[in-house]
Amino acid sequence: MDLANLPKMTFIAVFAGFFSVLATARSKTSFALTLLRLSQGWVMKTIIWFVMITMNAIMGTAMLFMWIKCRPFAKVWDDTLDGWCIEPAKIVILYQWSVGWSGCSDVVLALLPWNILFHMRKTLDVKERLGIAIAMSMGLVAGVASFVKLAMLPRLTGDPTDTVTVTT
Template structure:
């Protein structure tokens, strides 16, 4: 059956967003497997979220091919139940897909934090998203009796007041919006404290705060929830469907941009290497990692290059111990053996040992995940 009404628009927009999701999924997968060689659980979850979006799009396409996007009275009565059923299945993939996308961001943030308090602060909204998504799906499918009434209201004796579905939709939507804002602001609490170059911190934090755009689409979707109970559901729900799809798509794009940063840096470094003989080539085994020394000073002396394993074995010296000064140039991390020991303790004496260790670990994690390659100031 040919698509009519808003059906072609819905299908066209959703497949366009699906292509964007697949594109960023491919970029992220390549970055984490080839560039930084750090493919993890958050990447698997991101791929699952992409698959969820594709399934959402497929079922909405099937629904639109029958009658979704048209007024109820324009569709043959026999076509209404399957149209609603396929759209309901698609919305179920959307319910879980959006929550899974938030999980991908949360699991990525867990890679960067060091303290237990920060980890708990990340797990709480993730658990909240999981619980509300399960409840929303349950209220959606079991809010009518019999269950067939979800997609066929013409069944004699059916009614859909078993569970307060609309309030649950608002709770679910509000939870996702809160999570978007939460994860957009949370990185500022720990990344800003790292002894990284200010420009690097601002670039990383702004890219990780793009979730506010996903929250904006979430607010728009919540404003249209009442359409889900409209007698003219197949036409009235078009905006809800599109805003839900846009929210998940923008969420995945916003998650993909900061994670793909090492790929962008690799490309820029390669372009710069053609214009200057002194430019440093990107190396697959020794990534450019920039750390601030414990003294707060930098050098560019020639020495032994440090790779990630060397960094992991390094530690901040205790008070009274001789310290090894560390710094970076474009090529990597070097040990400075020419500085006097008196320069090593100008700033860090006032910090506790645990705070210094946490900061060092945070810099190492940020350097590994974001390919921070410039000197710290």
């Protein structure tokens, strides 16, 4: 690997990570809006709005800090530049909050269809309701994956404040 390409590769990784989190947030928002249209009652709608707003705020903050954690901004992908960055341990804590809340919102959004479908017992038979509920509850798998990621995030380097020095 040519070390001259390291800043370009890091930029692409940060860029891809940003859009990955953006896509995740938008897909959760889309599903929540679908649930909002299907739900009845102010309690259910309040829960959905709370999950949507807080999830977008927390994940949006994490996306923002992917780019603004260093001054100059280019130091995010080019460590050879002079400047400063927020301590890695603090960034890990922010990302842990983002991953943790993402997992919680996955679980909540996966369980809400069961309540909605329970009230549709006059329009759908049991098999249809069960099939729809299982399909709409696949977010539980994403929630479990988020919790595993949450547990593993600080262990990636053993110490969340470790940095890697590349030498030739």
